[in-house]
Each structure stands twice: as structure tokens, then as C-alpha cells.
Amino acid sequence: MPAVSSIPIPALHRADVLVIGGGVMGLWAGVMALRAGLSVCLIEASRIGAGASGGLLGALMPHMPDRWNEKKALQREALVSLESEIARIEAETGLSCFYRRCGRIMPLLRPQHVERALRHGEDAAQNWPVGHVWRFEAQPGIEGWPDRAGAPAGIVVETLTARLSPRALLGALDARLRADPHCRVIEDDPVRSLDAQEGSALSASGLRLGFSACIVAAGVESFPFLAEGLPSSAPPLGQKVKGQAALLDARIDPALPILFADGLYVVAHENGQVAIGSTSEEQFADPASTDEQLDALIARAVALAPGLAGAPVIERWAGLRPKAIGREPMVGRHPDLPRLFALTGGFKISFGIAHHMAEAVVGEILGRPMTLPQPFLLATHMSLARTGGKTRA
Ligand SMILES: Cc1cc2nc3c(=O)[nH]c(=O)nc-3n(C[C@H](O)[C@H](O)[C@H](O)COP(=O)(O)OP(=O)(O)OC[C@H]3O[C@@H](n4cnc5c(N)ncnc54)[C@H](O)[C@@H]3O)c2cc1C
Known part of the structure; x- marks a missing residue:
């Protein structure tokens, strides 16, 4: 046997x-x-x-509209088609993804940035989907979003960016x-x-x-x-690139555009909470911890949008991004x-x-x-x- x-x-x-x-x-x-x-x-x-x-963030931001190439075109198609893809998933499941094409505001710090912003406006007119703009404005149109002191040379407003709730x-x-x-x-x-x-x-x-x-x-x-x-x-x-983010119970208008300034994202979500991110760390000891780098980001966000001052931080979070x-x-x-x-x-x-x-x-x-x-x-x-x-x- x-x-x-x-x-x-x-x-x-x-x-x-x-x-x-x-x-x-x-x-x-x-x-x-x-x-x-x-x-x-x-x-x-x-x-x-x-x-x-x-x-926590869920920002859906297009690449810059200048120096157009195949990669940027692909991302543009994806950002446009995502809207109907999400609508389909929501219809199939009855669950909301809290998606909104909220747009984005970028503060300008120096007068020479204005010329570039105007040039990018022309690039966007050529390369972005019809109806979406990249526009210079001399000062913020929404009080405190961002604070005028944080945008001494004006702002760029663009309308292609969206956001959703990742979870x-x-x-x-x-x-x-x-x-x-x-x-x-x-x-x-x-x-x-x-x-x-x-x-x-x-x-x-x-x-x-x-x-x-x-x-x-x-x-x-x-x-x-x-x-x-x-x-x-x-x-x-x-490689693994660590990022930290925070969630504030800010109770603000969920329709506000994303604020984006030099790597800082401030994202208003549908329930009035605000996500703030993100660090980008190639060296780190603990992938899951949050630290003073996140405190600094929160402080920058509050300086840019003073209405966030005092809002309780309800979550601090870290994750590892895959970078090929x-x-x-x-x-x-x-x-x-x-x-x-x-x-x-x-x-x-x-x-x-x-x-x-x-x-x-x-x-x-x-x-x-x-x-x-x-x-x-x-x-x-x-x-x-x-x-x-x-x-x-
Ligand atoms: C702080 C921060 C902010 C960010 N903000 C944005 C943003 O605003 N917009 C945006 O588009 N992107 C953002 N990103 C990037 C985005 O989160 C990542 O690019 C994306 O989540 C990667 O998705 P993934 O499915 O490739 O990987 P993951 O979400 O990491 O999923 C991989 C999964 O595989 C599982 N897994 C691992 N090994 C195994 C195994 N052996 N067997 C089975 N399962 C396994 C893991 O448990 C994990 O759940 C951010 C990232 C960070 C860290």
C-alpha cells in the first residue's frame, strides 16, 4: 500500500x-x-x-494644463469619466460616495506668479474639457477661503477638480x-x-x-x-512614501473648493468636516504614526483659512503610498x-x-x-x- x-x-x-x-x-x-x-x-x-x-482626503486634482502630453490627456479622460462611473456604482448599491466637482483655489504669493497663472488659463482653454477653466482672480471671492493675507498676489480658481469620500x-x-x-x-x-x-x-x-x-x-x-x-x-x-493627514470637525460649507498651496490640501467634505494633508516622507520609522509634521500642516491650514481655528481634530491618520x-x-x-x-x-x-x-x-x-x-x-x-x-x- x-x-x-x-x-x-x-x-x-x-x-x-x-x-x-x-x-x-x-x-x-x-x-x-x-x-x-x-x-x-x-x-x-x-x-x-x-x-x-x-x-481622509479624496482629492481628484488634474495635472497642470501646460506642457500637454499623453499622460495628462489620460488623467483628464479618467477624471471626466469617473463622474459617471461613480453615479453608476451609487445607483447599483444605493450608497453615496459623496462625490462633488468642487473645484480648487490656489493662492498666489508673488506678482510674477500672476503672469504664469494667466498663461495656464490659456493652456487650460486648449487642453481641458470644454466648460472647465483655470482663471486668475485678483482677490479671494469667498471671505476667508483663503484669507487675503495668504494670497497677496491673488488666486487661481479652477473648476475641473473634484473630491469624494475615500471610505x-x-x-x-x-x-x-x-x-x-x-x-x-x-x-x-x-x-x-x-x-x-x-x-x-x-x-x-x-x-x-x-x-x-x-x-x-x-x-x-x-x-x-x-x-x-x-x-x-x-x-x-x-518604494513606500508615507503620508499623514487629519480630519477636523469644522462644520463648514461642504461646497467649498479645495484649497491647495505648496503641497497643503484643505478639503471640505459633504458632512462639513475638513481633511488636511499631506506629508510626503521617504524616510520614516513608523508607517502608522502621526507627529509634529502633521501639527505643522494643520497650523498652515488654519493660517490659510482662519475659520478652521479651534475646530476639533477628530482623526489623525497615516498611510503608505505606492511609488513605482x-x-x-x-x-x-x-x-x-x-x-x-x-x-x-x-x-x-x-x-x-x-x-x-x-x-x-x-x-x-x-x-x-x-x-x-x-x-x-x-x-x-x-x-x-x-x-x-x-x-x-
Ligand atoms: C496621506 C495621504 C493622502 C492621500 N491623498 C490622496 C488624494 O487626495 N487623492 C488621491 O487620488 N490619492 C491620494 N493618496 C494616495 C492614495 O491613497 C493611494 O495612491 C491609493 O490609496 C493606493 O491604492 P492601492 O489600491 O494601490 O493601495 P492600497 O490602498 O494600499 O491597497 C492595497 C491593499 O492590499 C493589501 N495587501 C497587501 N499585501 C497583501 C497580500 N499579501 N495579500 C492580500 N492583500 C494584501 C493591503 O492590506 C491593502 O489593503 C493619498 C495617500 C496618503 C498616504
Whole structure:
């Protein structure tokens, strides 16, 4: 009689698409795959929104309207199409994402900034969607938003920027997935190993998951999964950049535009709360802690918008943004492993583009030509790593 192994082989659970990661990228990937008629298993190491996506800001800001290129055009399309995508998810789930095209105000500090602002106005007229403007105004039109002292040379007002509630969007996407009989969502179970040749993954709890295609959307943890085939001397495919943000119970008008000044975001949300962010830290000891750098941001926000003074800080939060080696998002099929796909590296703009990137990856899985620019492709990032490329600052 042959010897019987005492180690049980876990049963194989199969789906057309395995999505690793329950952040904004992974959730949109699941939704797009289901819409395309594919079955989906989404597996999340912790809980939905445990990574960078579970934050506070939700700003959806376009790139500058000058020096127009393919990348800026793609983001413009994504920001425009997001509005109807969100309306669709809201209609399907009955849940609000608290989306609003609120626009943005940028204070100008020096007279020479005015000329540039006027030039950008012409660029926006040429490159932005019809009806959206980038406009110089000599002084703030909304009292205290920003304070005149913070905008000595006037302000720029632009109308393309929007915002949403990150957690509400994740909740709606999650609900959309769970309501679909062709989708399984697993939480609290990290993927430990991936065999992209064979088409299977093993989770920490011992689940064996079979797939035809695997989309790696594990945020900052994506890079090692995707590095297969790179020499051990190659630099990592991406890095972790910490960000801190705060939420104030400011009880202000939710329709106020986002204030944006030199890396500082002040975002009014639908419930009158205000999110303030964000630090950008490449060196840090504790990814989850907040510190005096966040206090300084809050102080800057209060100086810019004095109406926020005294508003209780109801949450302090930190997360790790995925920054790919080539700086652009990292998307698409692995050059040597046809079942393996990347969907990460959104760095500071994931919420505005995730639906668009996810749709492109699902299209590629279905055999459609990849429509995203070359610098976004996983293959491009891998070539950069092969030649020892460093992430640009
Ligand atoms: C302070 C701050 C402010 C920001 N503000 C904005 C903003 O205003 N607008 C904007 O567009 N972007 C903003 N960003 C950036 C944005 O949050 C990120 O780019 C985005 O959330 C990345 O989404 P993701 O799905 O790629 O990764 P994540 O949200 O990090 O999701 C990855 C998920 O994968 C899971 N995971 C990891 N390893 C495994 C594994 N082995 N198995 C299974 N699951 C795994 C993680 O638990 C996590 O939930 C901000 C980021 C920070 C930190």
C-alpha cells in the first residue's frame, strides 16, 4: 500500500480573476472584471481599505494644463469619466460616495506668479474639457477661503477638480462586489505565495486559490510579487512614501473648493468636516504614526483659512503610498508571465485614475490591445529596474 501523506493538500478554489488587495485599485479591478463577465476572487490581507486607500482626503486634482502630453490627456479622460462611473456604482448599491466637482483655489504669493497663472488659463482653454477653466482672480471671492493675507498676489480658481469620500467609495465598491454571485471577497488573509505559471496562490490561512489571471493590487506590497524574473541585484520595483493627514470637525460649507498651496490640501467634505494633508516622507520609522509634521500642516491650514481655528481634530491618520520605480502608475501584463498583471503605483493620484487603469487591465486580460501609455506598463518599469534605474524624486 502506498504511503499516505499526513499533510492535507488544501482544496483549490477557482476564479477567472484573482485580485490581490482591497484598496481602491483592487476594488475597481474586481468591478471591471465582473462587468466583463469574469468571475472574481478578491483577497485582502487585513480589511477592505486597510492600506493607503482608507484615508481622509479624496482629492481628484488634474495635472497642470501646460506642457500637454499623453499622460495628462489620460488623467483628464479618467477624471471626466469617473463622474459617471461613480453615479453608476451609487445607483447599483444605493450608497453615496459623496462625490462633488468642487473645484480648487490656489493662492498666489508673488506678482510674477500672476503672469504664469494667466498663461495656464490659456493652456487650460486648449487642453481641458470644454466648460472647465483655470482663471486668475485678483482677490479671494469667498471671505476667508483663503484669507487675503495668504494670497497677496491673488488666486487661481479652477473648476475641473473634484473630491469624494475615500471610505465611502471603498464601501460602495465593496458592496457592489459582495452583491454579485460571481464574486468572493476574502478578508484577513494575506496571500503568502503566488505561482503565476501554474495559476495558483496560497494564503496565510491555507486557502489555495486558482486563477486564469491574477491582478496584483496590493499597494506598497505589490512590488515583490511582480519582481519575478528580475536579477537579485535589481533595485526594488517601487518604494513606500508615507503620508499623514487629519480630519477636523469644522462644520463648514461642504461646497467649498479645495484649497491647495505648496503641497497643503484643505478639503471640505459633504458632512462639513475638513481633511488636511499631506506629508510626503521617504524616510520614516513608523508607517502608522502621526507627529509634529502633521501639527505643522494643520497650523498652515488654519493660517490659510482662519475659520478652521479651534475646530476639533477628530482623526489623525497615516498611510503608505505606492511609488513605482518609473514614477508613473505600474499597470498591465508581466512580460514573462502571461497570467500575471500589475495594478499599482498610483502614488498620489490613484483615486482619479483607478477605474480607468482597472478597465485597461481587464481589457488586456480579455485580449484587447493595451491602451495605456508605455511609461505606465509593468514591462517598462521592469526594464528600468533591469538597468538599475532609480525612482526619480
Ligand atoms: C496621506 C495621504 C493622502 C492621500 N491623498 C490622496 C488624494 O487626495 N487623492 C488621491 O487620488 N490619492 C491620494 N493618496 C494616495 C492614495 O491613497 C493611494 O495612491 C491609493 O490609496 C493606493 O491604492 P492601492 O489600491 O494601490 O493601495 P492600497 O490602498 O494600499 O491597497 C492595497 C491593499 O492590499 C493589501 N495587501 C497587501 N499585501 C497583501 C497580500 N499579501 N495579500 C492580500 N492583500 C494584501 C493591503 O492590506 C491593502 O489593503 C493619498 C495617500 C496618503 C498616504
